[in-house]
Amino acid sequence: MPADSTPHPLRTRSFRLLFTGRVLSLLGDAVIPAALALAVLEATGSTSALALVLACSMVPKLLLLPLGGVAGDRFDARTIALAMDLVRCATQLLVGIQLLSGAPTLWVIAAVEVVGGAAGAFAMPTGAPLVKGTVSGAGLQRANAAMGVAHSASRVAGPALAGTLILTVGAGWAFVLDAASFAVSAALLCAVKVERVRAPRRSMLADLREGWREVRTRDWYWTSLIGHSAWNGAAAVLMTLGPAVALDRLGGQATWVLFLQVGAFGLLAGSLAADRFRPRRPILAANLGLATYALPLVLLALAAPAPLTIAAYGLAQVGLGFLGPVWETAVQRAVPAHALARVTSYDWLLSFAAMPLGYGLAPLAASAWGPGLPLVAAAVAVGGCCLATALVPGVRRFSTG
Incomplete structure (x- = not known):
């Protein structure tokens, strides 16, 4: 397996902006599992309530992922990603405000998780088109490796950051931090130049069938x-x-x-x-x-x-x-x-x-x-x-x- 001598894609402005936004949102997301679990358990004292909240995020994500893929191909992937960053910024900020108020409501948190899960279903399929649209073919693996390193590093640093926030300023601020990371990511995406791909116009069902084909x-x-x-x-x-x-x-x-x-x-x-x-x-x-x-x-x-x-x-x-x-x-x-x-x-x-x-x-x-x-x-x-x-x-x- 020969070493890759391709110049690193981080030297390219658009990918560097995309990567920076991704790092920030990954780090913000890494603190959420622990903060969410603690917040729901403290508010309700029920593991069943926690399971409900987690399901509220996962179910819409599963149901809407194929439609998210259609949207990512039919429309500009950068625009879809930017819009979903703003939606997730709003949802995480709302949960943070709920927790900081000292009187969180389970149904509000659950509803917000439904919206956040749906936004994730539309955001996730845009990752591959955004990398491909900002990096030349020769540098693709190095670009994907950089994204992988960012994901892995957030897995290492996230729990420690979550613990620090929860023990010092409270779980609500973890959600505020995540909201801020999505806001910065959206701002950076505004400056990213992505090669636009024109997809043929078809019905939604035809698009889904073509993807499966x-x-x-x-x-x-x-x-x-x-x-x-x-x-x-x-x-x-x-x-x-x-x-x-x-x-x-x-x-x-x-x-x-x-x-x-x-x-x-x-x-x-x-x-x-x-x-x-x-x-x-x-x-x-x-x-x-x-x-x-x-x-x-x-x-x-x-x-x-x-x-x-x-x-x-x-x-x-x-x-x-x-x-x-x-x-x-x-x-x-x-x-x-x-x-x-x-x-x-x-x-x-x-x-x-x-x-x-x-x-x-x-x-x-x-x-x-x-x-x-x-x-x-x-x-x-x-x-x-x-x-x-x-x-x-x-x-x-x-x-x-």
């Missing part, structure tokens, strides 16, 4: 999506059952915290590696790396020694960090620009849809047979699906050369 006619794409969906379902199983295994068999809370931190640094290391190396068979290499997620699942099922389990999770997250930029670059180069948002929306949709399944089935299976069986089943699913893509001709043939 772009997916199903590429065997390397849809078979990889099966593996990626299996990974997301397996990740939900691990995040549901892993904490209990760590508490009961691996040494307690400190082990689980270290487990997550090593994983966050592994994700960052994988993104950094993607900035420097370009495999000749990118889809094959990325999917094989993703298959390593089976290792920590099996080790957790066996209650293997904590250092071995933690190291395996770190390695698996390196594979995930490397896959992101490599996969995104391959898709941006292979899929026609006028269909890119729709194709990536189907990617997001399948990934998100698998996670509720893992969250729902894992505790039921664990209560019936113990945590070992669902953890092993998840390992077989993610390892088998990702390794099986090596049998697909399109995966093996997809080459950067």
Whole structure:
């Protein structure tokens, strides 16, 4: 895998502005999970209320993602992204005001999360067109790697920032910070110049069908999506059952915290590696790396020694960090620009849809047979699906050369 000698896209003004806005919004978003959980639990004392609020964000996102992909292709991706940044700025600011008032109302927070989830469904598919529209083909992987590094770094820094804000000034200010990050991101997007792609005018249904046709006619794409969906379902199983295994068999809370931190640094290391190396068979290499997620699942099922389990999770997250930029670059180069948002929306949709399944089935299976069986089943699913893509001709043939 030769090192990439392409000049870094951050030297380009438009991508630098896009990247800066992305970094700020990612960091703002990274503080929200902890702040939202604490705020809802303090206001209601109910985990069911927290589940309701989380569902209010996830359900509209799942339902509207395909329409978000159509909008991203049919209209200017920059305009869609800018508008959604402003919507999410308003929603996060409203939640922050609710919390700072000292009398938050559950139905207001839930309604705001519905609007925020819908905005996310339209914003997410614009990511790939925006990168492709601001960076030349030769620099795509380095640009995607930079975005991956930003995402990984926010995963490392976010919890610490969230804890600092919550303990010092309160959870409400975390939402105000996130709102400010979206406002700055929108302002920066105003100055970004993106290459405009003209998509043919069709009906909404025709656009959805064309997007799906772009997916199903590429065997390397849809078979990889099966593996990626299996990974997301397996990740939900691990995040549901892993904490209990760590508490009961691996040494307690400190082990689980270290487990997550090593994983966050592994994700960052994988993104950094993607900035420097370009495999000749990118889809094959990325999917094989993703298959390593089976290792920590099996080790957790066996209650293997904590250092071995933690190291395996770190390695698996390196594979995930490397896959992101490599996969995104391959898709941006292979899929026609006028269909890119729709194709990536189907990617997001399948990934998100698998996670509720893992969250729902894992505790039921664990209560019936113990945590070992669902953890092993998840390992077989993610390892088998990702390794099986090596049998697909399109995966093996997809080459950067």
